[in-house]
Every structure is written in structure tokens, then in C-alpha cells.
Amino acid sequence: MVRTKSIINTKKAPRALGLYSQAVKSNKDELIFISGQVGVDINGTLVGKNDVFKQTVQTFRNIQLILNSQSADMSDILEFTTYLVGKESIKPFLDARKEVFSNYYPNHDYPANTLLVVESLVSDEYLVEIKAVGIL
Numbered sequence: 001m002v003r004t005k006s007i008i009n010t011k012k013a014p015r016a017l018g019l020y021s022q023a024v025k026s027n028k029d030e031l032i033f034i035s036g037q038v039g040v041d042i043n044g045t046l047v048g049k050n051d052v053f054k055q056t057v058q059t060f061r062n063i064q065l066i067l068n069s070q071s072a073d074m075s076d077i078l079e080f081t082t083y084l085v086g087k088e089s090i091k092p093f094l095d096a097r098k099e100v101f102s103n104y105y106p107n108h109d110y111p112a113n114t115l116l117v118v119e120s121l122v123s124d125e126y127l128v129e130i131k132a133v134g135i136l
Contacts, residue, residue, distance in 0.1 A: 005078060005135055007109045018094065019101050020113035024078040026135045032070060034132040036083070037062040038121070046125055052089045055128045056096035060104075063132050074104035076134040079112040083129040087117055093128060 004027035009016065016022055039047045039055030040062070048054025060074075067073050084093050093115075101110065111132075121129050 005076075016110075018113075019097060019105075019108075020080075020110045022112070024112050026078055030136040031078075032067070032072065032076075032134045032136050034063055034066050034134065036081075036129040036131040037066075038123075038126045038129050049125060050127075052084070052092035052127045053096040055126070056093050056130075057100055059128050059130050060097075060100045063130065064104075067134060070136055072134060072136055075109070076136070077111040077132050078135060079133045080114070081131045082113060082115045083118050083121060084115065085118060085120055085127045089127055090115075090117065 006025040006027070007021045008025060009022050013022060037059050039058035041047050041058065046055075047058040063077075064074055067076060082093070084090060121127070
């Protein structure tokens with residue numbers, strides 16, 4: 001299956017400030033919208049209580065598992081929307097994302113991303129939630 005997407009990083013706009021692209025364009029009609037994922041394992045058990053780094057790694061793993069169930073992978077993601085609890089979560093999230101992305105995006109063709117800092121998520125133990133849009 002051929003997937004077609006274009007990474008957009010124009011010099012006509014401010015460059016991305018992190019590991020994401022300014023925009024990603026899909027040339028396909030089929031999209032997958034992945035609901036917000038949190039750092040729980042297949043049994044629903046939290047991975048990394050009070051640990052943003054571990055929750056981030058597990059959250060990306062969960063997104064990968066959903067994509068794999070549709071014969072897709074992380075290279076098919078167009079956009080992430082990331083929610084972090086508290087500003088103190090930013091650095092450990094960025095460290096975890098850098099580690100995870102080095103495997104998923106070795107050519108630095110990062111999806112678009114919006115990062116939001118919030119007061120809390122649906123459960124106080126969740127520190128990271130990430131939703132995604134991809135192509136199939």
C-alpha cells in the first residue's frame with residue numbers, strides 16, 4: 001500500500017521550534033483519527049505513576065499499536081495534539097519524545113504537532129494525553 005504525504009517546512013514562515021514539521025499535507029482520502037491515548041498498558045494499568053517520561057513512551061507505543069492494527073505505522077501520522085499536565089511536564093515529555101522519535105522518524109520527517117499545557121486530564125494520575133491523525 002502506497003501512502004502519500006508531503007512534509008512542509010517553508011522558509012516563508014517561522015521554522016518549527018522542536019521535533020515537528022510546520023505542516024503535513026495528505027494526498028490520500030482515507031484518514032485515521034486516533035482518540036487521545038494515555039500511558040496505560042494493554043490491561044489498562046498505568047505505566048509510570050508520576051513519571052511523565054514513562055507515560056509519554058507508553059502513550060506513543062499505544063498509538064503505534066492502533067496504527068499497526070490498521071497496517072499503518074508512525075510514519076503515517078500527519079498530526080499530533082499533545083496535552084501535558086503542568087509546565088513541569090514539558091522537559092520530561094520533550095526528552096521522551098526525542099528518544100521515541102529517533103526510532104520512528106530517523107529522517108526527521110516529523111508530523112505537525114500542537115502542545116498544550118493543562119491543569120488536569122480525566123484522571124489525576126494521567127500526566128500525558130496524545131491524539132493523532134494519520135493516513136491509511
